[in-house]
Amino acid sequence: MDAVRRAQAGDQASFEGLYRDHVGRVYALCLRIAADRVLAEELTQDVFVRLWEKLRSFRGESAFSSWLYRLTVNTVLGQRRAAGRRSRGAVELDDPDSVFEPPARSPVPGLSMDLDQAIARLPPGARAVFVLHDVEGYEHQEIAELTGIATGTSKAHLFRARRLLREWLDK
């Protein structure tokens, strides 16, 4: 917490320490939701720049790491919403009830495990919900608030994600 206080006071060396401590978790979250190495690097930078800008508003009411990871989720989802607007909603509107299997894709560099590669292959909506719920431990209600989808849609995305992952990992 001392490093956080020093960084809040503008000490950039302490802020670099926070970066070193947390960049692995932040990058993992960005990479898993974005499923794109270059974009994940950009988002990770964005997260830490935003962290620097917002650090003074951290009051210590929750663990610093939880606060930072929520900032990460907001940054990643914000980018997705912007990308969705640019592509007329195509990113946001994958249908959780679709019976069509997503096409195969090239392995994402940086993801070593079979499960991680399978997660990267999920449709964007299902992927985000799966990562937030099953990997990061968010509740459906929280995911609904973060993503702007209904709780039921979040559950449907998760159901589809798990079904697809079980099928793919069995092959």
Add this chain to the structure above:
Amino acid sequence: MKSDEELDRLKAELPRRIEPPRDLWPQVAERISRGKMISAEFGASPARPAWRQPAWLAAAAVVLVVLTSTVTAVLLRGRPEAASNQTPQGLVADFASVESEYTSAADEILRAVQAGEVQLSPATVAVLQKNLKVIDDAIAESREALAGDPANSALREMVLASYRHKLDLLRRVTAAS
């Protein structure tokens, strides 16, 4: 089909941390410092940088081109290569792959801007175009230097840094639309 229990076991084994393939801190530090400069110059809140202001875009372009040209000149005078076990051919192939990803990402945003899917004021579009030209010139300058010294990792990083600037500019401008 795998059971839920097997899926849960695989999830539990997922690494919590994945280190980025390269150190991102220099770019973060640079952007933070840039934010401080913007704040001082325009009196804007650090929490809301003045990316929407054409004047800021013009200032950013000037800073970028001066920085890139200066660093290129310094590097061209010779700089020891970082130790690496990778072959020159492997480094060049990796660089080409990453460069291609940056180019595709930037082109995708540009297509959206050109197609009118991103609503920008005419003044902002004009300044954006002007700044993209500056950045593209900087990329071309670094690429030319790299062509004469393809094993120079610092030059490769400089080219990629210019692409990151370009993407950063495009994403921020379009996100603010």
